Structure formats: structure tokens, C-alpha cells
Amino acid sequence: GAGVSQTPSNKVTEKGKYVELRCDPISGHTALYWYRQSLGQGPEFLIYFQGTGAADDSGLPNDRFFAVRPEGSVSTLKIQRTERGDSAVYLCASSSYGGLAGLWYNEQFFGPGTRLTVL
Amino acid sequence: DQQVKQNSPSLSVQEGRISILNCDYTNSMFDYFLWYKKYPAEGPTFLISISSIKDKNEDGRFTVFLNKSAKHLSLHIVPSQPGDSAVYFCAARDSGGSNYKLTFGKGTLLTVNP
Numbered sequence: 001g002a003g004v005s006q007t008p009s010n011k012v013t014e015k016g017k018y019v020e021l022r023c024d025p026i027s028g029h030t031a032l033y034w035y036r037q038s039l040g041q042g043p044e045f046l047i048y049f050q051g052t053g054a055a056d057d058s059g060l061p062n063d064r065f066f067a068v069r070p071e072g073s074v075s076t077l078k079i080q081r082t083e084r085g086d087s088a089v090y091l092c093a094s095s096s097y098g099g100l101a102g103l104w105y106n107e108q109f110f111g112p113g114t115r116l117t118v119l
Numbered sequence: 120d121q122q123v124k125q126n127s128p129s130l131s132v133q134e135g136r137i138s139i140l141n142c143d144y145t146n147s148m149f150d151y152f153l154w155y156k157k158y159p160a161e162g163p164t165f166l167i168s169i170s171s172i173k174d175k176n177e178d179g180r181f182t183v184f185l186n187k188s189a190k191h192l193s194l195h196i197v198p199s200q201p202g203d204s205a206v207y208f209c210a211a212r213d214s215g216g217s218n219y220k221l222t223f224g225k226g227t228l229l230t231v232n233p
Contacts, residue, residue, distance in 0.1 A: 004162070033219070033220075040225065041225055042123070042125075042208050042210075042225050043163065043208070043221070043223045044223070045220045045221065045222070048219050048220065055219075056217060056219070056220070091163070107153065107168065108221065109165070110155075110163045111162050112161050112162045113162055
């Protein structure tokens with residue numbers, strides 16, 4: 001079956017512009033996560049959705065960042081007034097509910113990421 | 120303040136030998152650990168995991184060892200193959216209210232030479 005897909009794969013924008021990054025999770029996965037991976041670092045948590053609602057957005061760096069998941073499937077990460085420091089690979093992941101094992105013990109399946117470059 | 124540390128940025132081994140990748144953590148609330156493998160231009164792929172109630176988990180050529188008292192885990196790959204060349208990330212989940220969140224180390228680039 002299809003894995004997590006992300007579009008675009010690469011995005012180059014100018015400082016101050018607005019960008020949208022899209023994530024299509026694995027069909028049936030109720031949990032969706034966004035991470036950001038800066039150069040030389042591991043992925044860092046941004047936001048977690050359970051269904052349509054953002055259950056935890058504590059990792060979003062500031063109010064220029066916002067994410068939605070209106071129908072509980074596709075998610076869009078939105079960045080306003082981009083800055084050079086926003087340049088990174090933005091990774092999306094999804095996971096299913098694990099029943100007796102519990103959601104949290106299921107692995108997260110990652111997409112290939114969107115490489116954002118802010119000039 | 121890094122809660123998951125992978126102190127070796129890179130490791131080079133010969134094909135057929137053992138690869139040992141190390142990971143240390145500081146948060147005593149972590150109770151589940153995962154290793155992910157990442158090829159260039161691809162997302163991380165889950166490899167193997169271990170719960171804090173165990174000290175070893177094995178899956179084919181991959182074995183993860185957990186030393187809870189030392190807050191240390193390691194991934195052993197034996198025998199190593201050239202296709203294992205990738206960046207390996209150690210990740211951890213905590214047992215508290217945000218136990219859906221993965222905290223990653225910076226990764227170790229493994230190169231397996233033919």
C-alpha cells in the first residue's frame with residue numbers, strides 16, 4: 001500500500017513569503033505528526049493531530065507556524081512571513097491505533113519530507 | 120539541552136563485521152526506545168524498538184540492548200552489509216502525558232565498506 005506522501009518535495013521561497021506544505025498520511029491512520037529536521041540535527045517534534053484536532057502543538061516554534069487537518073486525513077503545515085531560519089526538512093509521520101497495545105507503542109511511518117529553503 | 124545523545128557522528132566498518140551504534144539519554148521518564156534508519160532524500164524508516172521492561176530485543180541481524188541504569192542503549196548489526204549504509208537515529212518516548220512524541224538524537228552515519 002501507499003506510504004506517507006508529502007508535497008512538494010522541494011520548496012524554495014523568499015524571506016517574508018507564505019508557504020504551505022502538504023502531507024497525505026497512510027489511509028486509516030488517525031494520528032499524524034509533523035517534525036522538522038535542521039541540518040546536522042535529528043527530527044524535532046512540531047505538532048500532533050488525533051483525527052481532526054491538534055492534540056499537541058507545543059513544538060511549533062512561534063505563531064508564524066500553523067497546521068490543519070480539516071477532514072482527519074490530509075494535513076497542511078502553513079508558515080507565514082518565512083525567515084531564513086525556517087530552512088529545514090519538514091517531515092510528516094502517521095500511525096494507527098494499536099488496540100490493546102496502545103497507540104503510543106506503534107511505530108510512526110514517515111514521509112520523504114519537504115526540503116524548504118528560504119532565501 | 121539534548122535528552123537523546125548520539126555522540127558518534129559517523130562510523131565506518133568492513134562488510135561482514137559487527138556495527139555497534141550507541142545512544143545515551145538523560146530523561147528517566149523515557150520508557151520506549153526506537154531506532155530509525157534514513158537514506159538520503161527519504162524519510163526515516165522504523166528498524167527496531169525496545170521497551171524499558173526489557174534489556175534486549177532481536178530481529179534478524181539487528182539487536183538492540185538497553186542498560187536502564189546507565190541510561191544507555193546500543194544497536195548491533197551483524198553481519199554488516201553495504202546496504203546498511205545510512206544515517207541511524209535513536210529515538211525515545213516518555214511515559215508521561217506526551218507519550219506520542221518522539222525525541223530523536225542527531226544521528227550516526229554508518230558506512231559499510233565492501
